[in-house]
Amino acid sequence: MLEAAEAVLREEGYAMLTSRRIANRIGVKQQLVFYYFRTMDDLIVSAFRALAKRELERLVGALQSEHPLHEIWSVCINTGDARLIAEFMALAHRNERLRTEVSEHIERMRCIHVEALAGAAKRNKTKKKDLGPAALSPLALSFLATSAALALTRESAIGVAMGHAEIQDLIGQSLAALEPDRPAPKPRSRSRRT
Amino acid sequence: MLEAAEAVLREEGYAMLTSRRIANRIGVKQQLVFYYFRTMDDLIVSAFRALAKRELERLVGALQSEHPLHEIWSVCINTGDARLIAEFMALAHRNERLRTEVSEHIERMRCIHVEALAGAAKRNKTKKKDLGPAALSPLALSFLATSAALALTRESAIGVAMGHAEIQDLIGQSLAALEPDRPAPKPRSRSRRT
DNA sequence: GTCTATACACCGATAGAC
DNA sequence: GTCTATCGGTGTATAGAC
Numbered sequence: 001m002l003e004a005a006e007a008v009l010r011e012e013g014y015a016m017l018t019s020r021r022i023a024n025r026i027g028v029k030q031q032l033v034f035y036y037f038r039t040m041d042d043l044i045v046s047a048f049r050a051l052a053k054r055e056l057e058r059l060v061g062a063l064q065s066e067h068p069l070h071e072i073w074s075v076c077i078n079t080g081d082a083r084l085i086a087e088f089m090a091l092a093h094r095n096e097r098l099r100t101e102v103s104e105h106i107e108r109m110r111c112i113h114v115e116a117l118a119g120a121a122k123r124n125k126t127k128k129k130d131l132g133p134a135a136l137s138p139l140a141l142s143f144l145a146t147s148a149a150l151a152l153t154r155e156s157a158i159g160v161a162m163g164h165a166e167i168q169d170l171i172g173q174s175l176a177a178l179e180p181d182r183p184a185p186k187p188r189s190r191s192r193r194t
Numbered sequence: 195m196l197e198a199a200e201a202v203l204r205e206e207g208y209a210m211l212t213s214r215r216i217a218n219r220i221g222v223k224q225q226l227v228f229y230y231f232r233t234m235d236d237l238i239v240s241a242f243r244a245l246a247k248r249e250l251e252r253l254v255g256a257l258q259s260e261h262p263l264h265e266i267w268s269v270c271i272n273t274g275d276a277r278l279i280a281e282f283m284a285l286a287h288r289n290e291r292l293r294t295e296v297s298e299h300i301e302r303m304r305c306i307h308v309e310a311l312a313g314a315a316k317r318n319k320t321k322k323k324d325l326g327p328a329a330l331s332p333l334a335l336s337f338l339a340t341s342a343a344l345a346l347t348r349e350s351a352i353g354v355a356m357g358h359a360e361i362q363d364l365i366g367q368s369l370a371a372l373e374p375d376r377p378a379p380k381p382r383s384r385s386r387r388t
Numbered sequence: 389g390t391c392t393a394t395a396c397a398c399c400g401a402t403a404g405a406c
Numbered sequence: 407g408t409c410t411a412t413c414g415g416t417g418t419a420t421a422g423a424c
Contacts, residue, residue, distance in 0.1 A: 015209040152343035
């Protein structure tokens with residue numbers, strides 16, 4: 001049922017997140033939604049909690065990989081699509097409980113990023129001067145990287161690509177500098193400049 | 195009328211952007227909305243166009259100031275609040291005409307940013323090595339700065355501040371490096387770390 | 389231009405049978 | 407747990423008088 005809610009949110013937007021549509025999607029009656037969730041607000045908060053839990057699990061999974069920084073970036077850039085995030089953000093502005101959930105989730109994720117970056121920096125105290133733009137504090141780096149990842153997915157979703165290739169290259173180089181035991185340097189297909 | 199629509203969008207979200215609410219706000223009957231705009235979709239597109247025009251005018255105004263880069267950053271960071279942007283982004287995912295308007299607006303703004311940064315870089319070819327993280331291509335710099343500005347306002351709107359002070363410092367230093375004829379180096383009030 | 393009147397669909401939520 | 411029945415409210419949109 002939360003899956004159905006998430007699908008409606010992603011595909012049709014929060015204005016269409018109604019008890020009837022959710023019920024239809026799983027083949028039950030509309031009133032049953034109010035048996036499991038007292039109000040639509042409760043449902044929304046639960047749906048976000050499920051999404052946040054999933055994302056957190058992906059992130060801790062990435063931490064245990066051989067190249068955690070590369071994995072974390074992959075999680076950021078392949079995050080549940082931009083539409084869903086946009087819907088939850090818009091909802092969070094007017095739903096106090098959701099707002100709290102979202103901000104706590106962001107802070108939790110950022111803490112994990114910072115720890116991973118700090119760990120990589122410690123393992124990497126040799127020749128600091130070759131890091132280039134990656135020579136920032138873990139906190140600043142985490143913020144910039146997640147901002148860029150969100151902007152990349154958001155703009156891709158609406159058909160903007162200007163500068164994306166440059167940013168992908170930049171991130172790739174920074175990752176290689178921070179986590180040098182290279183995991184297959186795949187050749188980059190240069191997307192067109194706009 | 196477009197002002198009323200924007201106010202509803204900002205304050206109540208796109209689900210509440212109805213002909214009745216807009217009409218109420220300006221003291222007319224609901225049906226009059228459909229006299230000026232054939233459908234609600236038309237109204238939404240017109241409302242975004244008005245916002246985009248306003249933003250563009252602010253930006254070209256900033257270009258003519260004495261410290262264009264500092265002014266442009268000020269425009270980015272004081273952009274129409276995060277809620278409104280979130281609503282238009284969510285709408286753009288399911289409204290083809292709005293999607294086109296939004297992506298064209300983003301590209302237009304980015305082009306202007308790039309030109310301003312390229313101009314500053316040309317005026318600034320002395321000692322490139324002190325630029326720090328600001329020694330990136332104009333395109334990459336523009337992308338990172340706007341991403342960061344959006345993330346700062348978005349997170350502030352929902353009560354997240356982790357890392358914001360660091361990023362503001364970083365931007366401030368980069369601006370000072372790129373546009374050194376200093377415009378009153380105001381002392382930064384250090385916000386609490388979270 | 390602005391209004392009245394109106395059609396018709398959908399919404400959240402409750403009460404109560406099975 | 408899932409259903410039927412039902413409430414009052416709100417939505418987009420059209421037709422037509424003034």
